Amino acid sequence: MTTDTMRVLYLTEEAIGFSDALVRGGAIHVRNVVTGLRERGHEVFLVDWNDAPERPYQRSVSPRIRPVAGALATLSRAVSVGRTESVDVIVSKTRKTYLPGAAAAAVLGVPHAVHVGSTLGVDGGGLRARVEAAAVGARLRVPHAGYLVVCAYIGRQLRERGVPADRVYDVRNAVDVERFAPAGPPLPDRYAAALPEDGFTVGFVGGLHRYKGVYDLLTAVNRCRSDVTAVVAGDGPERDRLETVAGERAVFLGAVPYEHVPAIYRAVDAFVLPSYTEGLPRVVLEAQATETPVVATRVGGVPEVIDDGETGLLCPPGRPDALARAVDRLAAAPDERARLGRNGRAAVIESYSWEELYDRYERALARICDR
Structure with a gap:
């Protein structure tokens, strides 16, 4: 039929x-x-x-x-x-x-x-x-x-x-490439006030579960040579433990309403997804659509949306040192951040x-x- x-x-x-x-x-x-x-x-x-x-x-x-x-x-x-x-x-x-x-x-x-x-x-x-x-x-x-x-x-x-x-x-x-775009409404003051005024910021958006690798992200931030702060938007069973071990180089915003998520990507300098397992994570597409450079682990379908060095950076899972090197690389290279951001958005518009x-x-x- x-x-x-x-x-x-x-x-x-x-x-x-x-x-x-x-x-x-x-x-x-x-x-x-x-x-x-x-x-x-x-x-x-x-x-x-x-x-x-x-x-x-x-x-x-x-x-x-x-x-x-x-x-x-x-x-x-x-x-x-x-x-x-x-x-x-x-x-x-x-x-x-x-x-x-x-x-x-x-x-x-x-x-x-x-x-x-x-x-x-x-x-x-x-x-x-x-x-x-x-x-x-x-x-x-x-x-x-x-x-x-x-x-x-x-x-x-x-x-x-x-x-x-x-x-x-x-x-x-x-992903909605009009909602998730390089320009748009700013982050509301109640969230923006929690972000550091100086230094390099890396964002994470998602559920706070062990398989998401947020512990690795926090470890990586503490090992970075650059002045880096992790901005974590999300909630979940690991939140209390994560906040306990985070120290001063992380900000936890809690669950952010979806209407403000595009502004989260625009407010940070890079987005990091350090997961141990994924299908095809929508957060990577969302970050790319806002022209935010992405660092993610090479798991599941992630390499299908990130061409390493062209539309983002890939790292092996469970390797905080590799994450730290990738974040330091972006912190030191604003031109590369801009290039990865532009390429990422173009790829999302074309296929996603x-x-x-x-x-x-x-x-x-x-x-x-x-x-």
């Missing part, structure tokens, strides 16, 4: 708001994909876990006991909406919707696609992380008609696990706009429906 207009049922365990600013990258992705495909003429229906849905095409469920009731409620609602709206394909965005989505698609006799935004397996993190990684692997071993991945690295991981190559579609990530992502989604879903 090939149609110009598709009827798509999109599933996620996140609560999607259409009138607020949102913070989580995954929620922004869902909202924009649903809205963007609808604006292109497709009928897209959303089942999310939400007590306050805002749109008529948002058919939310409100599970009270999320691990079990969420999956069952999602399955029931997906079958109901799928039948009523005669959908052509189901897309499951988040891990807890993979199995309900596959089951609903089997009942309805339509293809099912999973969105895979994180690398497979686990790098450290203890027993809980290993259990979660095993659970995700089991969900992905259920045959799906399509696998929408955010980078070629995840595509290779899936193929190594036996997924046929012709079922893997690289839809990538995207939302319109480009909608094109990739349309092509992938059309092929999945044809199969």
